[in-house]
Amino acid sequence: MLKNGVIKVITSNKHKFDELDEMAKRNNVNLEWINAPKLEIQADSLEEIVRYSASIFYSIFKSPILVDDSGLFIEELNGFPGPYTNFVKRTLDNKGILKLLSGIKNRKAYFETALCYIDxxxxxxxxxxxxxxxISDIRGTEGFGFDPIFVPNGSFKTFAEMKIEEKNTYSHRAAAFKKFLDFYITYRS
Structure with missing residues (x-):
């Protein structure tokens, strides 16, 4: 049986931690933010990236660790930027993605998250x-990353126009974290 201890969440992105922490608190799960960049390997899979990073941080902290990696996959660009989303955000940013999609009608995309838990x-x-x-313009001031240009199915707002609680009703990260919580609540008891 696990103690109701603390899970260290490794991310340099406080917004990511806040999204997870909002859900964790409602489920009596204690998270601690470790402000460190995940150790990314060059890989074509989000799962490979988080598994590697989580194992390295577990070897350092020797306590339960949670690492997230997310990617934006744009259909017309054959899934680009995918697992390279963080690099593309730093180099091209939202305006660069909009420029790549200029004149393109197919604007379908998806966000995907892989969360790795290790103990x-x-x-x-x-x-x-x-x-x-x-979408074809940048909207909203909440969130981070590509949130200002992505509208999830079922909404007319970008993620950047939503508060955390609303974003968590749609988001890829929240969906992955909900699966984690369902597992963890049973696992720790």
Missing amino acids: DKITKIFSGKVNGTI
Whole structure:
């Protein structure tokens, strides 16, 4: 039986931590933000990236770890930027993606998240996905990353126009974290 201890969430992105923490608190799960960049390997799979990073951080902290990696996959660009989303955000940003899609009618895209949980007994990956559309302008001030240009199916707002609680009803990260919570609540008891 696991103690109701603390899970260290490794991310340099406080917004990601806040999204997870909002859901964790409602489920009596204690998270601690470790402000560190995940150790990314060059890989074509989000799962490979988080598994590697989580195992490295577990070897450092020797306590339960949770690592997230998310990607934006644009249909017309054959899934680009995918697992290279963080690099593309830093180099092209929202305006660069909009420029790549200039004049293109097919704006379908999806966000996908892989979360890796590791402790002294298991390593387990949880995934979440949300389909949506890349709009043609930048809207909203909430969120981060490509949130200002992505509208999830079922909404007219970009993720950047939503508060955390509303975003968590749609988001890929929330879907993956919900799967984690369903597992963890049973696992720790």
